[in-house]
Amino acid sequence: MKRAFLGEFEEVVLLTVAVLDESAYGVTVTQEIEQKTGRAVGFSTVHTTLQRLEEKGYLSSKMSGATAERGGRRKRFFTVTAAGRKALMEVKSIREQLWDALPPQTLQLMGG
C-alpha cells in the first residue's frame, strides 16, 4: 500500500485548507494557522507548502476573486482533493491507533 507522507507542517496546512472550506487561499491559510496555533508562520513557508501539496495532488486550485485591495490580482483558491482527504484520514487513523495503543496509566500521568 502506498503510504501518504505528510510532514507535520504539511498536515497542518492541509487540515487548515479543509477547515476553511471554500475560502482557502494564501492569506486566509496563513492567518488561520497563526490564530489557531498561535505560532508566527511566514507567508513564504505557507505558500511553498501549498504549492508542494498541489504538486503532490492533495490540493487543487483555481484562480478567481480579484479585489481592489489586492491591486486587481486574483486569488488562488485551494480545495482538498480526494487524494488529500484520503491522506488526512490515514494520518488521523495512524494517530488514533497510536493513541489507542497508549496504556491508560501513561495517559493519566501525562494528563496529571
Next chain:
Amino acid sequence: MKPIKRPDHPNRNVGPPPRWATTLLGWLGDPNTVEEVQGDLLELYAYWVKTVGERKARWRYTLSILKLLRPLAKRKPSNDYSQPFFLSPAMIRNYFKIAIRNLFKQKVYSAFNLVGLALGISCGLLLTLHIKEELSYEKGFPNHDRIYRVVSTEWSKSSPPLAGEMKPFFPDIEHITRFASRGTQVVNSEFNEQGESTGFYADSSAVPVFSLKRVAGDPVRALAERSSIVISRKMAEKFFGKRDPVGRKLIFDNKEELRVNAVIEELPENSHLKFDYLVSMPTFYKDVPENATNNKGWMFGWTYVLFRDKAGVAKAEKRLLDFFKQYYGGWPKDEMDGIMEFAKTVRFQPLTDIHLKSNLIQEMGPNSNILYIYVFLAVEILILVIACVNFINLFTTQALKRAKEVGMRKVLGARKMQVVGQFLGEAFILTILASLMAVFLYEIALPFYNDIAGKQVSGWEIARPENLIIIGLIVLFVGLLSGLFPSLFIARFEPITSLKADKLPKSSANALRKSLIVVQFVVSAFLIISTVLIYQQMNLLRNQQLGFDKEQVLVVKLYGKLKEKLLLNPDLFKNEIARNSAILAVGQSSNLIGDDLSVESVTPINPPAGKEYPSVKVTRVDADYLTVLNIKLKEGRNFSRQFNDSASFIINEKTAQILDLKNPVGAFVENKSMNLKGKIVGVIRDYNFASLHNQVEPLVLEYKPQWTGNLLVKIKPGNPQETIAFLKNTVENLAPNTLFSYSFLDERMAALYRKEDHMSTILNAFSGLAIVISCLGLFGVVAHESKIRTKEIGIRKVLGASVGSLVSLLSGSFLKLVIIGILIASPITWYATDQWLQGFAYKIDVHWWIFGLAGLVILAIALLTVSLVSIKAALMNPVKSLRSE
C-alpha cells in the same frame, strides 16, 4: 498631518510596501504563481500594518519576498484550455472554405480586385522581362566581365596599329582584337544563292576574346589567312544549305572573292556585336594602302581588350598615358599637345556598359540608354503600387464587412496572429490567382509588346527558373504589401464591438482609403500627363522643319555590278529612269540623313597661326542631290556638270560660321584629311542631317559622284509600288542578277527616333492601364460607400431629394480626391518631363493647358466611373432601400 486610520482600507492611508521588493518579485519570482503571491502579500501587508505596525509589516513583506524569489523558475505551459495546433487541417479547410465563399458572395468586387491585380502584375511581368533583357546584353559572352573596349570620351573607334603596340606594353592584357566595319554587302555563292549580309574584318584573337564556338573548320587559322572568311551557322545554311561550306567561295559585291574557311555558332542575341561573317584582318591589310593601316590618327575600327583579371584594368589605366607617349612618340612636336589632350580622354570601357551607357561617335549600331531602363522601372513600380493600393482598398472594404466573422473567431479562441494569418493567406490566394491570370494576360500581350518594343521575347521565356523566381517575388511583394495592412487592421477588432455594432469600426480605415485614392490618382495623373508631353515631343520631332523634304524620296543602295555600271556613266541611267513621268529627280550621295558621317578636317588655306578649327562632317554628292532633297541655297551656286567641280565645296551656314568666313563663296579651303584644296561655290541653309537629338553641325558637301553609294529618287505621290517596280526593272536590265535594295527616306528617319517611339508607345499603353486600374479601385470604393448609405439615400429620396443632387452627393467627395491627386501630380510631372526634355536640342514648350486638359480627361473618366455607381444608387426605389437590411 497624521493619516487617519481606516481599518477597512489600511493600505490607502499608510505608505505602500517597499517598491523595490515588489519589483524584484516581478522580475525574479516564480512566473507561475507571481500573480497570486503579489496579491496575497499586498493583502497580508495591510493586515500586518494593522496588527504589528508599519515598520514590522515592511520588514515581513520584504523578508517574505526574498524567501520567495525563484530566479531560475520557468513558466510552465498552461493547460487551462487545450490549444489545438494552429495549422490543423480542419482550420485550414475552414479558411479555404470561407475564402472561397467570400470570393463568390461578392462576385463583382472579387472580379474587380482580381482583374486589377492581374493587370498590374502582367505589366510588372512584361516590364521586368524587358528590363532583364536589356540588362542581359553581352552577358552571353563567358569573358564578358574581363572584356573592355578602347574608347575616348568622344570616339568609340581607335587607330589600326593601336592593338599591336598595346599588347606588349600591358602585361595584364591576355588578348586584344580589332573589328573594322564592312557594312552591308550583296553576297553571291557558287550556287547562285544571293543575299545581303553584314560583317566585319576581325583579328584571329576575336575567337578567344568572344569565345566564338567552332562548328566547322578552324576559325583562328581562318582569320589569320588572307582572303579568308568565317561565317555564322545561319549564313552557312542560307548560302550552302546542307552542303559543307568549308573551302567554298563567296563573292562580295560581285568583285571580291573570299574563301570560307570556318563556320562558327551564332553569337548571343543580346549583344551590340551583330554580324553574319568575319573577314580576316590580313585581307583588310592587303586591300588598304600601308600609309592608311599605319596611320595612328585614323579611327578605323573598334579595339577590344581581354584582361587576364579584373584587377589588371585599373593597373593598365594608370599606365595609359605613358603608353600613348610612346605610341605617338614619332609625331611632330607641335601636334604633340593636341595628341596628349586626346590621349588623356582614352579609357577602357567595360563591354557590359556599351549597350546602355555608351553613345559615342560611330558606335557599331544604335545603343539603348540607361535612362529608359529607369523610366520603365519607375513605370513598373508605379503600376504595381496602383494595383496594390487598389487591392488594399477593396480588400479592406471587404474585410470590414467581415468584422462579425472576426469577432466570432476571436470569441471562439482565435488568436490575433491566427486572424492575421487567415486574412494574409486570403490575400495571397487572391494574389496567386491574379498572377495566374497575369501570366495568361502576359502571353496574350506578348506579341503586341514585342511589336511595339522591337523585342523578340518568346512566350516560353516565362517558364525559365529565374523568371519563375521573379514571378514568385512579385507575388510575395504584392501579397505582403496589399495583404499585410488590411489583415493587421482587421485583427485589431475588439470582439465585443465588432459583434455588437451595427456600425462598423470606422476611423483610420476611412481616412486611409481616401488617401490611397489620392495616391492612385497622383500616379495615374503623372503617367498620363507625361505620356501626353512625350507624345507631343515625338510629334515635334517628326514634323520639325528639317530644312529638307523627306517625303516621297526613295533610297536605292548601290551594290556591285549596279554600282560599277552606274558610276561609270551615271547620267545614262538617270536619263533612262527620268523618262518615267512618276520620277521627278534622281540624286546620289555617299551617306544618308541620320548616318554617321565621315569626320574630316576642313580649314581655310593659310589659317592664322595657332588657330584651331573643329572638325566637320563631310558628305559626297552629285549635282542633283540638293534638288532631290529640296535643300535651299543661301548664296552661290549648286555643283554642276558644266564646271569642273571636282575640287569645289558647298558648305552649310554653320561651317561658314566656325571657319570665320565673311564671304564664303569664292573662298579657298583645304580638306586636310583628303589633301584636297578648292573653292567654296555655294552656301546652303542649315538642315538637320543627323537626328534632332543634336543641333545642326558643320557640314561640307563635296562633288564626288564616283564616291557615292546611294541613289536618291524623288517620286510623285500616288502609286509608289508601280514606280518601284519600274525602277527594279530598269536596274535588272542594267545589271542582271543584282539585288535591288530600297527604302523610303522618311521611314529611315523615323528609325532615328525608334527608341523614343518605343518608349512613347509603351508609356501610352501603360498609362492607359494605370487609369483603368485606378478607376476599377474607385468604382469598388464608391460602390461600397453607396451600399453603406443605401438607407440614407432612401430617406433623402423620400424627403424629396432629386437624382441629380444624390449623384453629386455621392460623387462629390470622391471627385475631390481625384482633383487633389491631379494637383499634386502636376508639379512632379512638370519637373520630370523637363529633365527628360533636356536631352533634346529641339523641344516643345510645356504649356499649363496640357496639364489642365489631361486633368480634365482624368476627371471625366473618374466622373464616368463614379456616376455609373452613384446613378444606380440614386435611382433605387426608396421602398426597397429602406426595407433592406
